[in-house]
Amino acid sequence: MNQPHSTTDTAPGGVVVDLDKARAARTTTPDPEPPVAASTPLPLQGVVLPNPRHGDRPPVWTRGRNAVRVLLADERTRNGARFAVRHGAFVFAGGAIAARRAWDGRTLSRYERMMRTAEAQGMHEQALEWEVRAAAFRSARHQRRMDLLKAPQHVAKGAAIGAGTALGGLLLLGVVLAIAEKDLALVVAPTMTVIELIRWIVVFVSIVWGPLVTVAPWLALLALWSVGRKRQAAPAWTLPAAAVSTVGAPITPSIVVTALRDLGIAPMRAAIKDMGDAGAGMLGPIRIAGCGVEVDVTLPSGVSTEEVQKRRRKLAENLSRHEHEVFISIPQAARTVRLWIADSGALDEPIGPSPLVTDADMSADLYTGRAPWGQDLRGDAALLSLLQRHLLITGLSNQGKTASLRALALWLALDTSVEFRLADLKGVGDWRVFDGLATVLIQGPTDEHVIEATHMLEAAVREMEQRLVLLEQSGATDGVTREMARNDPRFHPIVLLVDEAQVAFMCPVVGDDKRPYGGTKATSRYFMAARKIHNQGRAVNVVLWQGTQDPTDQNLPKLVREGAHIRASLVLGSEEQARMALGDKAVNGGAAPHKLRMGLDKGTVVVAGDGVKLAPGQSSITIRTHFISGEDAIVIGDRAKALRAGVTTLHSAEPVEQADLLADVATALGDAPRVRTQEVLQRLAALNPGEYREWTFGDLKQVLEAAGAAPYKSDGQMVVGRDRVLAALSERDQDTDDSHEA
């Protein structure tokens, strides 16, 4: 025992301190040590404290309450409680499931459920089918019940006949044995053997029966527990975190149906509730598709595909995915949405390098080949056919527009029959690799560069027009064939490529002929050249590829964006922009570049239109493009240069002679002193349809005003005065002469 009053004694737990002495000292002399902070732990080890006096202790109920509180707060207690409730719930829920299955098996409830499901989905034929099956089940059950009424008689009769036959058989066997062995006693031997066997069975059962009766209920409970556990049928708070979390969980029909039910679409919720377990009937098979799965969902009647599309984020969250990991498209079947659900995080894994980088022997053929651009979401190679297709790629800044456009151009550069004429209106060297590959390479962001780019396009328009005449004269019946493209230099493929084309559309410069280079009017030079190539270039192997940033109506006019056969978009800021980039049809069909993630989905393009293989009914495809770095681009570019015999690259484009607007107006006026503006427009269009067909009153007014021959009102109608136009023409000629003399 410890001696509490001794200062020197050593207790088994440590040194014993005489606290009475210490207390006495404290009452007489003040403590020289600074007071110990309340939070500072006291050095209690080795100190045996006397029990506080009874009066200082909190009452027993407070101590009890505190103890219970501590106990309840303890994680071990909670885990224990959760464990107990969870496994208890498994048994109960297992019982409910087993009962339900038994009930389903014996009653019409399954048929009724299926009928409700089919009805809720608006599939009336299926509902009728289930009704017929239910009727068949009902009559078969009735028959079974009728049979059951007669069963005791049948059983008794059967037992009597069976016993008599068996006994007869045994006796006959005994007689045969007795005759064979000449021993009369053997007549009953088989019968006695069977009786003995029965006796042993009874003995065995009587031994086993006791433990069996004891164990059976436990076995039954175990079976129910196992059924419940398999379904994890317990309150969520009792389940371990791993079982509750569905993050990264494989997509099962039940997860999809629950996600759809909880989308917040009332008719969908009601229909799925009605269907119960049979809600999975809405789903087609869940197929593995690349780094995710794909499933078609036939929506219940009253739910539109658009409603589901609009709730993409919620659907993704319900599926424990990020928004960008779920794609909703509209397949051909009516009232159906196709969900593609990525494996968690799979889209963040980089895709492999481009075959252009890995395969040093890769060749290209514009007519028969397809550019290896990347992978679709299913993980299949995404190949783009570029033959005679205008192309437009848009996206926010720094998301991979130039890199993806350049990847296509690099592949095509391996086809030596293709000529590139290129204007990079940013000019930071992204396209430098085409120096020595392209015949024209304009690089820079200034107005001068836009003017050069416009000249480049206008020269191509002139060439295109000549080719159209030549093609007509050649009598070719199938356009420009591969043979012609390769052997006839007048028809070789020309790719006009303008990167950062928005710079051209926004250029404020107006030329000497009073026509603006930028803008979107019928007099705007870049716009009109692009339009002309869009309208007629394809047929004669002259195509325009444009890359533009952050599209608006001003920097990417409607007519230009709709003139492209292949429309691709990287991440964009809004659905409105997505509609501009890809068109309403593609966006209505599920194309959603605005849902891509800025910065994280660099190089991922949504492609609509021609050139890519789309499943029937699909209006767009999402492609993760291979990234070809600047360094790799140079290697590929060098390979392409080696295939070509020294291309000379010009860094500017000569202007081609443009239509003389003022002179053409004078011609249109003829001898009449004044002509209505409407009439002038018609005459101009007849004179030079390519140039003037799309002119409006505004265009005419702008040009004439700038020349000092503005239309005016005469007899209440706007007219163009011949005198004014001729005066403007002679003034212009005068100015030109002066400038030549100077």
Ligand SMILES: Nc1ncnc2c1ncn2[C@@H]1O[C@H](COP(=O)(O)OP(=O)(O)OP(=O)(O)O)[C@@H](O)[C@H]1O
């Ligand atoms: N396919 C891709 N995969 C991964 N990263 C890419 C891919 N393409 C581009 N990037 C990254 O994005 C960066 C920007 O690419 P790029 O210059 O092509 O963008 P951009 O959209 O043309 O930009 P801007 O419009 O500002 O000129 C690249 O330097 C590269 O790091």
